Amino acid sequence: MGSGKVTTGSAPFDFQGKHVTVAGLGVSGIPAAKALHARGALVTVVNDGDDARSREQAAGLEALGITVRLGDGATLPEGTELIVTTPGWGPGKPLFRAAAEAGVPVWGDVELAWRLRGPDAAPWLAVTGTNGKTTTVRMLAAILEAAGLRTAAVGNIGVSLLDVVLGEETYDVLAVELSSYQLHWAPSLRAHSAAVLNLAPDHLDWHGSMEAYAADKGRIYEGNQVACVYNVADKATEDLVREADVEEGCRAIGFTLGTPGPSQLGVVDGILVDRAFVENRQKNAQELAEVSDVRPPAPHNIANALAAAALARAFGVPAQAVRDGLRSFRPDAHRIEHVADLDGVAYVDDSKATNTHAAQASLAAYESIVWIAGGLAKGATFDELVAASAKHLRAVVLIGADRALIREALARHAPEVPVVDLDRTDTGAMLQAVTEAKRLAVAGDTVLLAPACASMDMFTNYNQRGDAFATAVGELRA
Structure with a gap:
């Protein structure tokens, strides 16, 4: 790590009378526009869409005196001195190219929230990674709460950082989930401590390359x-x-599923242990919790728990709070969620496994699997996933628009595994997929929905896909 001293704050920004363009409506754009307007900025919102929903949102902002331009997100409004963008707007947008040529800075909603914090604002414990962010942040918040701290899980998890920063409630510390999109536009962010859980190819169409994606995570x-x-x-x-260039004295802390070395957290004989935040870490370790305290105790979820524990311990949380927090934590729906047991076969919903990295972690958690997979590949390839997971596969049922890519990888790396290819992309295909999986499974197997793909070819989102799986399993029970 670099040793240069970096200030933890950022230069104050006087918004009074400044011409600020907000790029995009929606969950973060509207609060940003309102916050800037309240601070005296002359706000113009630009938005690509011009549908009924956008017009309704625009009317609400215009009633406050905010200018809104619908159907024109490419042109830089004259006189713009700052752009505040929503996370989904990629850096290749014409608006941002025009801003770069004009020397106009671009902030994201996270940068704006960071700049608007008060002098006594709660420190941030921040988490990013290709997979596991939400689970880790929620585990971290549970641990902090178990320690008696006032906290909240915020950021990309669905709770706006702007709302939290500008709200009346006070906190001791915040557990903050940050996406690569958000980090790209957050140059001033300085966390108390932070974790990158893992890195695998994802959102490369937005970032342009794996190197750019990793660099944004590293921010x-x-x-x-x-x-x-x-x-x-x-x-x-x-x-x-x-x-990274960090504050003097900041430490590198590793987490591992194996026996930890000094300055690491890991697992010894079914116990989560800390060899980082203890006296004489060369020789000593602190027991934190049992593997059985982690729900579910799948390997990648244990890794999430260790990362959460590391951040909590960096904030000074006692060992007992780590155990109590993990015991109280309940995972969100559609994340390795046990749906039912039928005739000795477990049915598990991991619809949140929308990329190959997440699916591989899920497949590694079970011995013998009938795998339901497929959807929108988002440019992914599946050879590495199939090669790593072939030994766990009893059979595979494929659904979705890009299922042929998975079928071809199975033919190359697991030719002996039976494959049912359902030539359907309607929502009703899930019942057929689950019915076929039931036919292929034997007692002791797990029927696992871990699609390794996005859901939008067949469903509104991964939640609806997981719900369809659970409904289909319910129909088998009837």
Whole structure:
């Protein structure tokens, strides 16, 4: 890690009379426009869409005196001195190219929230990674609460950072989930401590390359004060720590599913242990919790728990609070969610496994699997996933628009595994998929929905896809 001193704050910005353009309506654009307007900025909102919903949102903003331009998100409004963008707007947008040529800075909603914090604002414990962010942040919040701290799980998890920063409630510390999109537009962010859980190809159409994607993830470490938490099993995360410029004394803290070395957290004989935040860490370790305290105790979820524990311990949380927090935590729906047992076969919904990295972690958690997979590949390839998971596969049922890519990878790397290819992309295909999986499974197997793909070819989102799976399993029970 770099050793240069980095200030934890950022230069104050006087919005009074400044011409600020907000790029995009929606969950973060509307609160940003309102917050800027309330601080005296002359706000113009630009939006690509011009549908009924956008017009309704625009009317609400215009009633406040905010200018809105619908159907024109490409042109830089004259006189713009700052752009505040919603996370979904990629850096290749013409608006941002025009801003770069004009020397206009671009902030995201996270940068704006960081700049608007008060002088006594709660420190941020920040988490990013290709997979596991939401679970880790919610585990972290549960641990902090168990320690008696006033906290909230915020950010990309669905709770607006702007709303939290500008709200009346006060906190001791915030557990913050940050996406690569958000980090790209957050140059001033300086967390108390931060973790990158893992890195795998994702959102490359937005970032342009794996190198750019990784660099944006690595921004989370910049200016960290106490700990940069990395995944010992994923060298790319440690490389990001080495490249980061942090506060003097900030430490690199690893987490591992194996026996931890000094300055690491890991697992010994079914116990989560800390060899980082203890006296004489060369020889001593602190027991934190049992593996059985983690729900579900799948390997990648244990890794999430260790990362959450590392951030909590960096904030000074006692060991007992780690155990109590993990015991109280309940995972969100559609994340390795046990739906039912039928005739000795477990049915598990991991619809949230929308990319190959998440699906591989899910497939590694079970011995013998009838795998339901497929959807929108988002440019992914499946050879590595299938090769790593072939030994776990009893059979595969394929659905969705890009299922042929998975079928071809199975033919190359698991030709002996039976495959049912359902030539359907309607929502009703899930019942047929589950029925076929039931036919192929034997007692002791797990029927696992871990699609490794996005859902929008057949469903509104991964939640609806998971719900369809659970409904189909319910029909088998009837």
